[in-house]
Amino acid sequence: MTRCLDCGSPRTADQCPSCGLTSAAAEVMFRRRFVKRTAIFLAGSIAFPYVSQVYPPLDVDLMLVFYGILFFVALMLAVILERRARNHQEVEVLKRVYSGFIPLPWILAATLFVNGKLDSQKNVVYHPATIDSRYNMPGIVRGTRRLFVRSWREGQKYERLAVDADDYDRFKPGDAVVVGVEPGALGIPWYYGVYRR
Ligand SMILES: [Zn+2]
Secondary structure: OOEOOOOOOEOOOOEOOOOOOEHHHHHHHHHHHHHHHHHHHHHHHHHHHHHHHHOOEOOHHHHHHHHHHHHHHHHHHHHHHHHHHHOOOOOHHHHHHHHHHOOHHHHHHHHHHHHHHOOOHHHOEEEEEEEEEEEEEOOOOOOEEEEEEEOOOOOOOEEEEEOOHHHHHHOOOOOEEEEEEEOOOOOOOEEEEEEEO
């Protein structure tokens, strides 16, 4: 049994009994929606790494790895979905799974944004630390810069502080610093700033 690409109803004739679209028209509609959804997903995929630099969680690298996997799975789904639609194969389940992925980058970005934005500056806690090492990976947009310090958190060896270019250049291994950390309005601790002691 084939289903209408647009509304998903079982198709008995070329014209869908449910939405009235012919199979060619339904494919055009499907494609239009697919492109729109993919664009929303890709825009969110830019928003999430951006927000993660504005209010960087302490575990930003872990989150970016998780995010990378999510992004890869969604793109795989998009490719398979597009191919199956082109070959007029069953797509209903895949369509639904793919739709579920579309808002995820936006939800993650909004979570980090609210977590940082609604946090009060009064909540900053300062931890004395010493710069252990640095890491710089130039990127197309802003690159990745990290200062490593020994962690004050239980069960965590190092903190990888997501610093900006200025702070990256200001500090060298061995420098005594204090690290400002905010608890996060949603309970995700995030890196506020690093200062010389
Ligand atoms: Zn239909």
